[in-house]
Every structure is written in structure tokens, then in C-alpha cells.
Amino acid sequence: MTTPVLTVTLNPAIDQTITLDALRPGHVHRAKAVRHNAGGKGVNVASCLADWGVPVIAGGLLGAANAAPFEALFAAKGIADGFVRLSGETRTNIKIADLAGADTTDINLPGLSADAAALERVRQSLRDLVEPGALVLLAGSLPDGLPADSYATLSADLAALGARTVLDSSGAPLAAALAVTDGTLPYCVKPNRHELEDWAGKPLPGLPDVLAAARDLNRRGVGVVVVSLGAEGALFVSGDRAVRGRLPAVNPLSTVGAGDAMVAGLIAAFRRDCPLEEVARLSIAFAVAKLGQFGPNLPEADTVRALAAQVTLTDLAPTDL
Numbered sequence: 001m002t003t004p005v006l007t008v009t010l011n012p013a014i015d016q017t018i019t020l021d022a023l024r025p026g027h028v029h030r031a032k033a034v035r036h037n038a039g040g041k042g043v044n045v046a047s048c049l050a051d052w053g054v055p056v057i058a059g060g061l062l063g064a065a066n067a068a069p070f071e072a073l074f075a076a077k078g079i080a081d082g083f084v085r086l087s088g089e090t091r092t093n094i095k096i097a098d099l100a101g102a103d104t105t106d107i108n109l110p111g112l113s114a115d116a117a118a119l120e121r122v123r124q125s126l127r128d129l130v131e132p133g134a135l136v137l138l139a140g141s142l143p144d145g146l147p148a149d150s151y152a153t154l155s156a157d158l159a160a161l162g163a164r165t166v167l168d169s170s171g172a173p174l175a176a177a178l179a180v181t182d183g184t185l186p187y188c189v190k191p192n193r194h195e196l197e198d199w200a201g202k203p204l205p206g207l208p209d210v211l212a213a214a215r216d217l218n219r220r221g222v223g224v225v226v227v228s229l230g231a232e233g234a235l236f237v238s239g240d241r242a243v244r245g246r247l248p249a250v251n252p253l254s255t256v257g258a259g260d261a262m263v264a265g266l267i268a269a270f271r272r273d274c275p276l277e278e279v280a281r282l283s284i285a286f287a288v289a290k291l292g293q294f295g296p297n298l299p300e301a302d303t304v305r306a307l308a309a310q311v312t313l314t315d316l317a318p319t320d321l
């Protein structure tokens with residue numbers, strides 16, 4: 001299939017990753033290293049898909065004043081630039097990588113404001129770029145000024161264009177896109193456990209609780225529900241099937257964008273109409289492969305394939321509910 005994948009990022013970011021020996025709130029820190037990379041969820045997904053050899057267009061809303069790192073990434077990886085430019089600067093998000101805690105603290109800034117005219121320009125760009133049958137990702141937070149139903153609106157447009165929509169968002173924009181009853185629900189959503197809890201409006205402490213909420217979404221009409229569980233792997237639910245996948249990560253370098261790499265793996269598998277087990281293997285392999293890289297990058301394809309072969313899969317029967 002040569003139809004390009006389109007990723008839509010309405011609130012991209014330049015990620016500034018600051019590496020510290022140990023993060024101690026209230027103390028002065030001397031950084032060990034600082035890195036910048038063009039980011040935002042859809043940009044990260046496009047970057048991983050390009051590494052995997054998938055033709056991809058990255059679109060959404062981008063500040064014209066500091067677009068250079070994005071343009072450099074697109075040129076380096078052969079990603080087509082479908083971004084609508086707004087005047088002003090794309091936000092910088094701060095990621096504090098704590099070597100002692102082996103985790104990352106995110107400080108995501110609000111970013112540019114957008115208005116109805118900006119969303120309309122994105123809608124027009126989708127009409128220009130999307131071919132029937134294309135996979136389109138809507139990902140990340142919404143910029144200030146856009147209504148919470150913006151993803152619901154884009155998802156309806158994409159359904160009318162004959163696209164398959166994958167949605168990775170959170171909070172009110174995710175809830176609004178999942179509340180529609182007109183048959184324009186996304187084909188796939190990938191909440192993490194916390195995002196699914198927000199949607200469900202209650203804690204989901206055990207795997208059976210997570211599975212029940214994912215099945216609920218699936219029954220409402222979302223074709224494939226994937227719940228990422230950090231180091232615990234991920235859950236994949238579609239129709240009467242539910243599969244749990246796990247793969248330990250060896251010496252993770254950065255957890256920023258692991259979820260995005262997982263989404264890239266999902267899309268890579270959907271493009272080939274893979275069965276659920278293969279979807280699980282490839283998306284977990286993408287995520288774990290990315291953990292070994294700084295920035296939204298994948299290692300060589302053979303390394304990813306070797307990881308995919310090592311993923312442990314468990315079939316969850318309906319009685320596991």
C-alpha cells in the first residue's frame with residue numbers, strides 16, 4: 001500500500017530534554033546534558049513511521065517563527081510537510097530526565113493559540129491530502145482557543161473522506177471524540193491507563209478493570225482499543241479478542257514518546273491489515289525500540305523485528321472480565 005499516512009498535530013512542541021543526575025524539587029541543579037528536538041505526538045509518530053520506511057505526511061498547526069527544527073527533521077527523514085503555518089512560535093516543552101529515578105518529568109507549556117479559522121485551514125488541508133482508505137492520526141492536546149470537540153469534528157470529516165482515524169489524546173478532547181453517536185468514532189484509540197481512567201470517570205486498579213473499560217469502548221464502536229500500561233506492556237482489544245503484550249526494556253534512555261512509537265507501530269501494522277497478535281507485537285517492539293533512543297527515532301528495522309519476536313503475548317478470554 002503506497003497511500004501515505006497523515007499525522008495531525010494541532011499543538012506540536014520543541015522538546016527540550018534536560019538530563020540531571022537526580023531531580024530534587026527546590027534545589028539548584030547543574031544539567032549533565034540538554035537536547036532539543038522537534039516533537040509533539042503526531043510529529044514523533046511521523047518520525048518513527050519514516051524510520052520504518054512508511055510514506056508519511058506530517059500536518060497540523062505550526063508556528064512560522066521557529067519552524068526550522070521541524071523543517072530540518074522532515075527534510076532529513078523524507079516526511080512531507082503538510083503543516084499550516086500560524087504566526088508566532090511553537091511552544092517549547094521541558095522534559096527532565098532524572099538518571100537516579102530513571103524516569104522523566106514533563107512540563108508541557110500551553111503553546112500558540114488557535115482560532116476557528118486555523119481549524120478550518122486544517123480541515124481544508126485534510127480535504128486536499130486524504131485519500132480514501134488512508135490512515136490518519138489525530139494526536140496530542142489542543143491549543144488554547146480550539147473547542148474540546150475539535151477532534152470529534154476532524155474525525156467526522158475523516159469518516160466522510162473514507163479515512164481510518166487513529167486518535168491519541170486525553171481529557172475533554174478525547175471524551176468528546178468518543179461521545180459521538182453518528183457512526184464517526186475513530187477506528188482506533190490508544191489511551192494510557194490514566195487517560196482511560198479519566199474517560200471512564202473512575203479508577204481502574206486491576207487489569208480486569210482496564211479490560212472492562214476497553215471492551216466498553218470497543219462495544220460502542222471503536223474498532224481497536226489499545227491501552228498502554230508503561231513498563232507493564234499494553235492491552236489490545238478488538239471484537240471478541242483481547243491480548244496482553246509485554247516486553248521488558250533494557251537500559252531505557254528516554255521514555256518521552258514511547259507511546260508515540262507504539263502508535264507508529266499500530267499504524268504500521270494496520271497498513272498491512274495484520275491480525276491482532278501482530279499488531280501487538282509490532283507496536284510493543286516499536287515502543288521498546290524507541291526507549292533505547294533519544295528523540296523520536298527507531299533503530300534499524302532488524303532490531304525492531306527481533307524485539308517483535310520476543311514480545312510475550314497472553315490471550316485474555318472473556319472469562320477474564
Ligand SMILES: Nc1ncnc2c1ncn2[C@@H]1O[C@H](COP(=O)(O)OP(=O)(O)OP(=O)(O)O)[C@@H](O)[C@H]1O
Pocket residue numbers: 191192193227228229230231232233234247248249252255256257258259260262284287288291
Ligand atoms: N519502562 C518501560 N519498560 C518496558 N516498556 C515500556 C516502558 N515504558 C513504556 N514502555 C512501552 O511503551 C508503551 C507506551 O508507554 P506508556 O504506556 O508510558 O505510553 P504513554 O503514557 O502514552 O507515553 P508517552 O507519554 O511517552 O507518550 C508501553 O505500552 C510499553 O510497551
Ligand SMILES: O=P(O)(O)OC[C@@]1(O)O[C@H](CO)[C@@H](O)[C@@H]1O
Pocket residue numbers: 011013014015039040041044093106108139140141142256257258259260
Ligand atoms: O501536550 P501534549 O500535546 O499532550 O503532549 C506533548 C508532548 O509531551 O507529547 C510528546 C510525547 O508524547 C512530546 O513530544 C510533546 O512534548
